[in-house]
Amino acid sequence: MTLLITGQTLAFVDDPFIVAPEDVVRHRSDGAVVVEDGRIVDVGAAADLSTRYPDAMRADHGEALILPGFVDAHVHYPQTAIIASWGKRLIDWLQTYTFPEEARFGDPEHAARIANTYLDLALANGTTSACSFCTIHPESVDAIFAAAADRGMAIWAGKTCMDRNAPEDLRDTAQGAYDDSKALLDRWHGQGRASYVITPRFTPTSTPDQLAALGGLWTERPDCLMQTHLSEQVDEIAWVRDLHPEARDYLDTYEAHGLLRERSLFGHAIHLADRERDRLAEVGAALVHCPTSNTFIGSGLFDMGLARRLRVGLATDTGGGSSFSMLRTMAAAYEVAQLRGQALHSSQLLWLATAGSARALHADGIGRLEVGAMADLVVLDLHSTFAIAQRTARADTLWEAVFPTIMMGDDRAVAQTYVAGRPMKTGRP
Ligand code: GUN
Ligand code: ZN
Numbered sequence: 001m002t003l004l005i006t007g008q009t010l011a012f013v014d015d016p017f018i019v020a021p022e023d024v025v026r027h028r029s030d031g032a033v034v035v036e037d038g039r040i041v042d043v044g045a046a047a048d049l050s051t052r053y054p055d056a057m058r059a060d061h062g063e064a065l066i067l068p069g070f071v072d073a074h075v076h077y078p079q080t081a082i083i084a085s086w087g088k089r090l091i092d093w094l095q096t097y098t099f100p101e102e103a104r105f106g107d108p109e110h111a112a113r114i115a116n117t118y119l120d121l122a123l124a125n126g127t128t129s130a131c132s133f134c135t136i137h138p139e140s141v142d143a144i145f146a147a148a149a150d151r152g153m154a155i156w157a158g159k160t161c162m163d164r165n166a167p168e169d170l171r172d173t174a175q176g177a178y179d180d181s182k183a184l185l186d187r188w189h190g191q192g193r194a195s196y197v198i199t200p201r202f203t204p205t206s207t208p209d210q211l212a213a214l215g216g217l218w219t220e221r222p223d224c225l226m227q228t229h230l231s232e233q234v235d236e237i238a239w240v241r242d243l244h245p246e247a248r249d250y251l252d253t254y255e256a257h258g259l260l261r262e263r264s265l266f267g268h269a270i271h272l273a274d275r276e277r278d279r280l281a282e283v284g285a286a287l288v289h290c291p292t293s294n295t296f297i298g299s300g301l302f303d304m305g306l307a308r309r310l311r312v313g314l315a316t317d318t319g320g321g322s323s324f325s326m327l328r329t330m331a332a333a334y335e336v337a338q339l340r341g342q343a344l345h346s347s348q349l350l351w352l353a354t355a356g357s358a359r360a361l362h363a364d365g366i367g368r369l370e371v372g373a374m375a376d377l378v379v380l381d382l383h384s385t386f387a388i389a390q391r392t393a394r395a396d397t398l399w400e401a402v403f404p405t406i407m408m409g410d411d412r413a414v415a416q417t418y419v420a421g422r423p424m425k426t427g428r429p
Helices: 046-052 077-082 090-106 108-124 138-151 174-188 208-220 234-243 250-255 274-283 291-296 304-308 326-339 346-360 386-392 398-408
Strands: 002-012 025-036 039-045 057-068 070-076 127-133 154-158 194-200 225-230 264-268 286-289 311-314 377-380 414-419
Touching (some): 002 039, 025 046, 025 057, 057 414, 070 077, 070 346, 077 108, 090 138, 108 127, 108 138, 108 414, 127 377, 138 174, 138 194, 154 225, 174 194, 174 208, 194 208, 234 250, 286 346, 291 326, 304 311, 304 326, 311 326, 346 398, 386 398
Parallel strands (some): 070 127, 127 154, 154 194, 194 225, 225 264, 286 311
Antiparallel strands (some): 002 025, 025 039, 377 414
């Protein structure tokens, strides 16, 4: 079956943090995307492609904007039900809200229920792929990969390993973390669109033995990604210093155990020392900016200047982050950058939420509107509310028309979400 999707199309041809933001896009106001077997087989002018694919089924989105689906590069799907929990900072937020909820994920039914809820919310918000932390329980990993497979989604996920400074029922051991992670990796990595990610939660909750065991697993399976947290809050950094007086800095606690190289993803990475920045850039690691979380939990202001030197992805950090929406996340990234004296261009924000996050995940087949990429798409209505529409009516350029939706849009702006060419937005989740 051939599907012809029409609307305005926006494709990135380069990195807007390196090349002038307005020069990196190909925009067509009467554009079309042709999909066969879940992949994009053609992109061009609607009139031309209509002639060339006369028998295609058609999905007409009028003036709505067709983009690659959003890629959320750091989430904790098990925290879906505790999003927007009041009044704490990182360490007491984890202890008060997160750990009690995560303790429930040994129950496969609970895990499946939340995994399905999370993915429905993601799709409603135009997010077609995510990279998720799970919990200590293998059942939590099975649940998210199974729910993603049901929807045909590309998902990255891993068992969140902890063997110290966590409640008894959320602790494993160095060997147990290795064994469970390896078994899950063998079960899921490369099955359909599933990718396993080696996942120590962060240095305070993993002993050196556990970090080393996971570093060892990564050496055996270097094709995997490794995700963790780095320098999110000042108190956390002081704690790491107490736990590891021998380390040069926080990053060093990962590197000393084989957990720093090109396919590593570090969430938050706000309060970095110069040595850490240089070393991250040297090895080609990726940072993930989680702006709604960083303001909600009071962590700090990420330095977006790093996007010129490093792979940087964008993420909701559900449920430390306060929204499932990558539009809201782009708005927060804009506001955080403003507080640091930088105005991010809409092109940079949209790129971060699509190709930038995909690049952080080393995922070549998503985040792009081009021939050969998977047909994971989001269609944005640029007039989704009265407030947005009355502002967009004044717009003279594409960027002026898009920015109000970035700043004020939510799931109502998502007219459709396609996963491998299949429309997924059928109503409220
Ligand atoms: N650092 C360690 N674990 C977590 C978590 O679950 N959320 C956030 N925001 N930071 C963390
Ligand atoms: Zn996180």
